[in-house]
Amino acid sequence: MKRIIILSLAAVLCTTASFAQSKIITDTLPSTTLGRAVPVNVYLPRGFEGASSNHYPVLYLLHGLYGTHMDWARTGGLQTVLDELIGTGEAVPMVVIMPCAGGSDVHHVQNGYFNVKDNAYEDFFFGELMPKMEAKYACGGSKGKRAIAGLSMGGGGSVVYSQRHPDLFSSCYAMSAWLDTQVREARTPEEKEDKLFITNQSVREHSALDFVDHADEATVSSLKTVKWFLDCGDDDSLMELSVRLHLGMKAKGIKSELRIRNGVHNWEYWHTALRLSLPFATRNFD
Amino acid sequence: MKRIIILSLAAVLCTTASFAQSKIITDTLPSTTLGRAVPVNVYLPRGFEGASSNHYPVLYLLHGLYGTHMDWARTGGLQTVLDELIGTGEAVPMVVIMPCAGGSDVHHVQNGYFNVKDNAYEDFFFGELMPKMEAKYACGGSKGKRAIAGLSMGGGGSVVYSQRHPDLFSSCYAMSAWLDTQVREARTPEEKEDKLFITNQSVREHSALDFVDHADEATVSSLKTVKWFLDCGDDDSLMELSVRLHLGMKAKGIKSELRIRNGVHNWEYWHTALRLSLPFATRNFD
Amino acid sequence: MKRIIILSLAAVLCTTASFAQSKIITDTLPSTTLGRAVPVNVYLPRGFEGASSNHYPVLYLLHGLYGTHMDWARTGGLQTVLDELIGTGEAVPMVVIMPCAGGSDVHHVQNGYFNVKDNAYEDFFFGELMPKMEAKYACGGSKGKRAIAGLSMGGGGSVVYSQRHPDLFSSCYAMSAWLDTQVREARTPEEKEDKLFITNQSVREHSALDFVDHADEATVSSLKTVKWFLDCGDDDSLMELSVRLHLGMKAKGIKSELRIRNGVHNWEYWHTALRLSLPFATRNFD
Amino acid sequence: MKRIIILSLAAVLCTTASFAQSKIITDTLPSTTLGRAVPVNVYLPRGFEGASSNHYPVLYLLHGLYGTHMDWARTGGLQTVLDELIGTGEAVPMVVIMPCAGGSDVHHVQNGYFNVKDNAYEDFFFGELMPKMEAKYACGGSKGKRAIAGLSMGGGGSVVYSQRHPDLFSSCYAMSAWLDTQVREARTPEEKEDKLFITNQSVREHSALDFVDHADEATVSSLKTVKWFLDCGDDDSLMELSVRLHLGMKAKGIKSELRIRNGVHNWEYWHTALRLSLPFATRNFD
Secondary structure, X not given: OOOOOOOXXXXXXXXXXXXXXXXXXXXXXXXOOOOEEEEEEEEEOOOOOHHHOOOEOEEEEEOOOOOOOOHHHHOOOHHHHHHXXXXXXXXOOOEEEEEOOOOOOOOOOOOOOXXXXXXXXXXXXXXXXXXXXXXXXXXXXXXXXXXXEEEOHHHHHHHHHHHHOOOOOOEEEEEOOOOOOOOOOOOOHHHHHOHHHXXXXXXXXXXXXXXXXXXXXXXXXXXOOOEEEEEEEOOOOOHHHHHHHHHHHHHOOOOEEEEEEOOOOOHHHHHHHHHHHHHHHHHHOO | OOOOOOOOHHHHHHHHHOOOOOEEEXXXXXXXXXXXXXXXXEEEXXXXXXXXXXXXXXXXXEOOOOOOOOHHHHOOOHHHHHHXXXXXXXXXXXXXXXXXXXXXXXXXXXXXOOEEOOEEHHHHHHHHHHHHHHHHOOEOOOHHHEEEEEEOHHHHHHHHHHHHOOXXXXXXXXXXXXXXXXXXXXXXXXXXXXXHHHHHHHHHHOOHHHHHHOXXXXXXXXXXXXXXXXXXXXXXXXXXXXXXXXXXXXXXXXOEEEEEEXXXXXXXXXXXXXXXXXXXXXXXXX | OOOOOOOOHHHHHHHHHOOOOOEEEEEEEEEOOOOEEEEEEEEEOOOOOHHHOOOEOEEEEEOOOOOOOOHHHHXXXXXXXXXXXXXXXXXXXXXXXXXXXXXXXXXXXXXXXXXXXXXXXXXXXXXXXXXXXXXXXXXXXXXXXXXXXXXXXXXXXXXXXXXXXXXXXXXXXXXXXXXXXXXXXXXXXXXXXXXXXXXXXXXXXOOHHHHHHOOOHHHHHHHOOOEEEEEEEOOOOOHHHHHHHXXXXXXXXXXXXXXXXXXXXXXXXXXXXHHHHHHHHHHHOO | OOOOOOOOHHHHHHHHHOOOOOEEEXXXXXXXXXXXEEEEEEEEOOOOOHHHOOOEOEEEEEOOOOOOOXXXXXXXXXXXXXXXXXHHOOOOOOEEEEEOOOOOOOOOOOOOOOEEOOEEHHHHHHXXXXXXXXXXXXXXXXXXXXXXXXXXXXXXXXXXXXXXXXXXXXXXXXXXXXXXOOOOOOOOHHHHHOHHHHHXXXXXXXXXXXHHHOOOHHHHHHHOOOEEEEEEEOOOOOHHHHHXXXXXXXXXXXXXXXXXXXXXXXXXXXXXXXXXXXXXXXXXXX
């Protein structure tokens, strides 16, 4: 066994470092709709040179309840996985926008993607975030260059946004999605103001299951223009919701992919989901 | 689409928390061989109750150059993956021992698994670490209940330890393994004392490739009692070393598994390697 | 780029041939219960030497509606996949028994695994097939050395057999399983005698979903001694049945694995399912 | 557990049948170059309507030594896998052309993709097969709409064709590729005329390894315009050839993907390789 090429490991480690030329930056978007500044993480692919550069497709990637804009970068390993998938061509270079719609103090800080009292997040998302970020980061601009994905509460958000704005997204990938929920009357006036209580109500009011059940023919037609992918762990308590949405859409002739993989409601599941969702978004860009 | 079971997400998140009943602790082992205390991380599976509990199989899991005992816990996601694999039965409950053999200051702190001047690490490993940890944590005790794995410098360490002590390990899984290296003469007296220089020399002196090339019949027989698995990224500069070891062993009739997956010399590769290595160790326990 | 080892392809092809040392034979079992001889395919692993050889674990592998004992060998590629998995240690050497319970003429030839008029197949299976084949082929003999799996009608058969005989199987892997069905009254006397009509009725009467719903505490306890795995394609019309069984068992505290992979009700799905089911059976043998 | 939807399996099986709307046909191309008619299998995707239909991308898919144009259809399961991948969008609808370049009687019937005495196959391929089939089946026509792949001798063929005609293929996926071989002098005049002897010589003369070693700067530039993927089993005797080609190309700055998966030189390997190669061809079409 002759050694034709034997390498010093130090050299290897240095070489490896040069791969990391993409970056995730934290931006802040002042919102008149919300009356506050919203932090947004943005993945910029290797070679990105600002608004003067190529025009990229864009993926909106949503965090879950208790989460923030930092989650996909810090815990989800987005950069490593996306860099790798771009390297093999399984994903195309894209901009990924990860806005904050929450925080850990769910009883006092509003979490969620829907319009509620004093937090018209959906209005902000479509009226401010989308146009401003796409202009600033030279991305998106049309359905064929825009995709959405998210986990848990953000999985529900991505589905509901795609249902209500099917003209804006080419594809939707929902992980462990919170697509509907139980509600009850508030027991106290305080509870009525509790932010988690409000989030829960808004999820019920925006039931993705009801939306499909009640969809008329025109709505069904528009839903067929979006590519759907539902992915949930077999030991995730939310699993049945994804199955029901898949079957509900199938009953109306709307095609979707469904995967039940091994797992629970955790970051290991969502990290591995990136290897499915980023190529899926890519395949459905123009 | 009726909703028979609709769950509150808050309930889900609480439920999920109760899965994390395994733990990783940081222990410290005073070593007379090394003249210092060595920090050791230890994964204890769900249900572990100390020395009075069941007797578990043990996996030694080695870090790479610049690394420490904390790496597999903090960056590698060992606990999440092993918990999940134990949950499906793909891995058996086991103790995982992750000793420190390095640190980031490679020029001044000795890194590596081999005996060098003032750092008889291999002596420490087999003479102190192994017997003391296995007694303390109710694990191992025989070849059939002991496996070894590692990444990069630790991948090399796991191979060389298994070559030199084939009676002690049932299996060896080497990730992106540093199995040999180039050396040159020290250019200055200072360089001769440089810790990285010394590490590099020790890797050359313990060439896993040479070991197989020079193995006599008795040695080859003993190597056949270990199950070998070599796993390296296609864009890893060390890749050829794993291929050469695989072919060198095959030429001597020693069976090994080889996988070249997509990837480079990084934690994404090693994290995904856990899904292969932990079941592999499991299959080869008694 | 020097070529140290360059091989003639003819040599390669010859070498490859020598791997195929396992075999699938077609045996015939005269049955007094059924009043006819039943053809049975049997996979014997490399090194199998008859009743005087090692005692092997056994897997019963059931075909679907319209199928026969030949299906897993001819269309499913069992031998290639199992040989390969035994080669890596992902499966242990085992005997696989594939009895005929059908044929393509479903209107005139009885298909199915349950007792119906003039075809007491379950009685045959447990009273004749199992004891005779395990004695003849040096396999099984206890729950810990016996597993069952099957596709579609055979997926349903494997689940129902495991529900009714939980003391006999360590694990059950059901692919695209037919676990329940719709029935209606026969419209003509002829239809009442139609073999497909009878099969359909027997599936309804042996509903695996009802079985779990109606299980008392003792039954639930016994079901927990079997390891369950349900695997069905996302575009398979039977998919909801697997999900319902998974949720029904979960509601009673019976753990099962569920996977929804991409696919429909076809052999590509079942062929790839072998890579999951054979290791699953292996892990749950003693 | 209520059953909202319970299906009759007979209905399922009927529904499933309607998925198979693509087809593989056997065509015959009279060749003046070869002085004989060459059988060619052609996969036509669902919805294909002849030359008046859409213009499709094309994949040339080559068989191995001893093989024929029927292999990928009969043994490789091409239709099932490609239909499924088109269904999920992992592959685009494409035409697949599988010409005959061999047969089982390798000593008397010429096998191979290179020009040899009385069998100018490469001339036939590029001068007759490609233009005629692409015109007839409304496909290809440019590098961006053309890919090539193959197994063993056909893996070598696909690499060498791509090396010699880099302006014609957007990507090349080589499975278990025969990229070079040993030769010796013919021992008898008869051996000199032996077809297998001639095939072997032609593989040596068209060494893909030498081609890269000897490539000048212009050639290297042209090779960089092709996307390369090498995929070989870890227990395949040809494995080292793929590794050497990967390293040889890397040394010249030509990027390629390399995968060493578990396996030998058999159809199980090539069948599973389709799930990688068809998406790879797709990603690299325009």
